[in-house]
Amino acid sequence: MGWLYEGVPDEEHEGHAVGVLANGVIPAYGSGGRWSELEFRDGWWSAGGSVDDPGVEPAWLLPACVCGWRGERVGYDPQAEAAARGQWDIHMDDVTVYFLAAAKAAEGFVSALQTAREEGEYDARPLAVIKALRVTQSRVGSEIATAVGAARARELSWELIGEALGVTRQTAHERYREIEAVAAQE
Numbered sequence: 167m168g169w170l171y172e173g174v175p176d177e178e179h180e181g182h183a184v185g186v187l188a189n190g191v192i193p194a195y196g197s198g199g200r201w202s203e204l205e206f207r208d209g210w211w212s213a214g215g216s217v218d219d220p221g222v223e224p225a226w227l228l229p230a231c232v233c234g235w236r237g238e239r240v241g242y243d244p245q246a247e248a249a250a251r252g253q254w255d256i257h258m259d260d261v262t263v264y265f266l267a268a269a270k271a272a273e274g275f276v277s278a279l280q281t282a283r284e285e286g287e288y289d290a291r292p293l294a295v296i297k298a299l300r301v302t303q304s305r306v307g308s309e310i311a312t313a314v315g316a317a318r319a320r321e322l323s324w325e326l327i328g329e330a331l332g333v334t335r336q337t338a339h340e341r342y343r344e345i346e347a348v349a350a351q352e
């Protein structure tokens with residue numbers, strides 16, 4: 167059993183770390199006509215039965231998912247599995263973003279505005295539309311800042327926050343460094 171995400175079927179996304187040897191080779195074994203890469207879990211190769219254990223520790227762990235996603239390999243040490251798992255969690259954040267109430271709200275907002283535009287509201291009362299949207303713009307900005315504070319409270323890097331914002335690590339830091347690290351939930 168690999169890493170699972172509640173509510174997502176394991177045949178779609180199940181994460182694990184595969185071991186990579188110092189020469190870059192990922193040990194694999196054949197069974198039933200297909201090859202599988204050897205996982206490395208809890209300090210052990212997942213080799214069993216007729217499968218040979220490579221006999222050495224891996225040099226790296228490579229996070230992987232049954233959907234085909236691969237992360238970046240991490241140097242093997244006692245924290246490597248947790249680091250690999252952290253990458254997979256971020257992959258699942260991307261995959262499951264549409265489960266979020268916040269994502270549904272954003273989608274509903276965009277589609278409501280499209281309706282307003284199609285029904286002629288923009289043409290009939292452009293200034294009123296600008297004012298309405300200006301209020302929303304500042305509200306969205308403060309919601310993003312709150313989420314950035316929550317990300318800092320979870321000690322997520324500026325690199326990851328920048329990626330989520332669609333800007334560089336440096337831009338994210340410059341823009342939000344004054345934001346305190348606080349959980350959004352009081």
Ligand SMILES: [Zn+2]
Nearest residue numbers: 179231233235
């Ligand atoms: Zn996946």
